[in-house]
Amino acid sequence: MSGLFGPLPVPGSAPFIVEVRRGAQVESRHAVVAIVVDGDGKRVAAWGDADASYFPRSSNKALQALPLLETGAADAAGLSQAEIALAGASHGGESGHTEAVAAWLKRIGVAPEQLECGAHWPYNEDSARALARAGQLPSNLHNNCSGKHAGMVTLARHLGVPLEGYVKPDHPVQRAVTAAIEDVCGHRFAPDEIGVDGCSMPTMAMPLYNLAHGFAKCITGNGLAPERAKAAKRFAQAVIAEPFFIAGNGRFCTLAMQAGRGRFIVKTGAEGVYTAASAELGVGIALKALDGTTRAAQTAIGAVLDHLGLLDDAAREMLQPMVQPVMSNWRGIRVGDIGLAPVA
Numbered sequence: 001m002s003g004l005f006g007p008l009p010v011p012g013s014a015p016f017i018v019e020v021r022r023g024a025q026v027e028s029r030h031a032v033v034a035i036v037v038d039g040d041g042k043r044v045a046a047w048g049d050a051d052a053s054y055f056p057r058s059s060n061k062a063l064q065a066l067p068l069l070e071t072g073a074a075d076a077a078g079l080s081q082a083e084i085a086l087a088g089a090s091h092g093g094e095s096g097h098t099e100a101v102a103a104w105l106k107r108i109g110v111a112p113e114q115l116e117c118g119a120h121w122p123y124n125e126d127s128a129r130a131l132a133r134a135g136q137l138p139s140n141l142h143n144n145c146s147g148k149h150a151g152m153v154t155l156a157r158h159l160g161v162p163l164e165g166y167v168k169p170d171h172p173v174q175r176a177v178t179a180a181i182e183d184v185c186g187h188r189f190a191p192d193e194i195g196v197d198g199c200s201m202p203t204m205a206m207p208l209y210n211l212a213h214g215f216a217k218c219i220t221g222n223g224l225a226p227e228r229a230k231a232a233k234r235f236a237q238a239v240i241a242e243p244f245f246i247a248g249n250g251r252f253c254t255l256a257m258q259a260g261r262g263r264f265i266v267k268t269g270a271e272g273v274y275t276a277a278s279a280e281l282g283v284g285i286a287l288k289a290l291d292g293t294t295r296a297a298q299t300a301i302g303a304v305l306d307h308l309g310l311l312d313d314a315a316r317e318m319l320q321p322m323v324q325p326v327m328s329n330w331r332g333i334r335v336g337d338i339g340l341a342p343v344a
Contacts, residue, residue: 004316005303005323008047009343015048016303017341018289018296022327029341030296032272034287034304037212039222041186044283045307050208054288055195057203059269061088061148062235063184063214064201067176068151069231073158077108084238085245086147090268092248093122093142100245101146108154115140115149116167117199124248145199147245152177152201167200174202184224184232185214198270208286211275215284219265219277236265236279252298252322256305259315266301268294274301278310295338299323303340 009016015031033048043050065087068074074084083104091097105112119138122128131138140146152173156163161172168174182188187210197203216222219236221229239246240262247253247268256266266276272289274297285304289296302323305311311319327336 005299005306005311005320006340007343008303008307008340011045011047013048015290016300018299018338019341020295020327020336020338022336026341027336030293031290032287032296032300033208033290034285034300035208035212036283036285036304036308037209037216038283039216039220041213041216043209046209050212050286053193053205053207054211054273055197055203055205055269055271056211056275056286057197057269057271057273058090058145059267059273059275059286060181060211060214061090061267062218062232062239062265062275063181064088064148064177065151065235066180066184066228066231067173068155069234070180070227071155071158071176073155074151076158077104077154079104079154081238082242082245083147083150084235085242087151088235088239088267089147089246090123090144090253091147091245092124092127092251093138093144094124094127094248096244097147097248098139098141101141101150104147104150105153108157110150110153110157110163112140112146114153114163115143115146116165117143117145117149117201119143124250143199145201148201149199167202169194169202178202178204180228181214184217184228185210208288212284212286215275215277215286216282217284219279219284220282236277239265252301252319255322256302256319259318260305260310261315263310264305266305268297272297274298276301276305278308281308281310283308295325299325299338299340 018030020028035046035050036044187206193205218232243257264278271292276285
């Protein structure tokens with residue numbers, strides 16, 4: 001296996017390196033740990049220590065959405081594929097995202113103010129500028145996690161439990177989410193592995209291997225109970241059908257799934273984490289840029305997808321500006337680029 005965004009070094013105990021080059025000099029180097037695992041748990045390829053634990057952050061939103069689907073809550077609320085995708089999204093706060101979440105919440109009788117994610121400016125620059133020009137401040141709807149939180153309150157409604165405090169680890173909603181992740185990833189979380197994410201929900205650290213294996217099981221159904229396997233397949237189908245709702249215009253996850261045309265799903269997480277899975281190959285992928293930089297992680301996931309043969313020429317052309325970005329200064333003069341370090 002080789003890729004035009006690479007080649008990646010031979011898998012081994014050392015991370016691979018993403019370089020930032022200015023002129024003829026390497027200005028920065030980012031180490032990336034990555035692993036590819038099949039549905040049976042076999043390590044297909046790994047670079048670096050994939051048994052070290054990291055917080056997946058938003059990269060595991062697909063797993064967090066499983067109870068919404070497998071309990072029947074999604075069907076009871078009449079969720080569309082776009083809304084299912086939003087339940088696992090880190091969206092850009094575009095009007096298409098916020099209006100969809102608002103309509104979903106109205107349908108189930110929940111006010112946006114009841115979401116416990118907090119507010120931040122839209123990731124989408126045009127949307128943020130439009131909001132500012134209108135003299136408005138962002139609301140909970142603009143939070144990139146508002147779709148996930150809409151899914152959580154939908155689950156709470158279906159379970160007949162209080163909405164208040166649904167982000168707390170001991171709330172029935174979070175107990176269901178944690179149990180699903182532990183089952184899928186084969187890792188029981190110790191108290192010191194549980195932190196608080198940016199949207200106030202728990203985030204649980206686990207070995208990168210377990211994260212990748214969890215995504216491999218979800219995409220293949222291997223080792224999952226029938227309803228859980230059905231839920232995982234349904235989520236994957238939703239994000240492939242509605243990639244705009246997982247991220248948005250100009251965002252890597254949306255563009256990559258459009259480029260892949262159903263061959264894989266992919267999801268970013270804060271601090272340089274990415275997950276992906278391919279039903280075609282029956283594998284899950286997880287990686288971490290050790291210094292937490294998105295620019296390195298984005299180059300890395302593109303290179304790994306290409307290494308596995310999941311990108312054709314058209315897909316590479318679509319993704320090249322984000323996987324091998326050119327760096328320009330404020331006058332538009334090219335000053336460097338970002339890409340994999342050459343393999344010796």
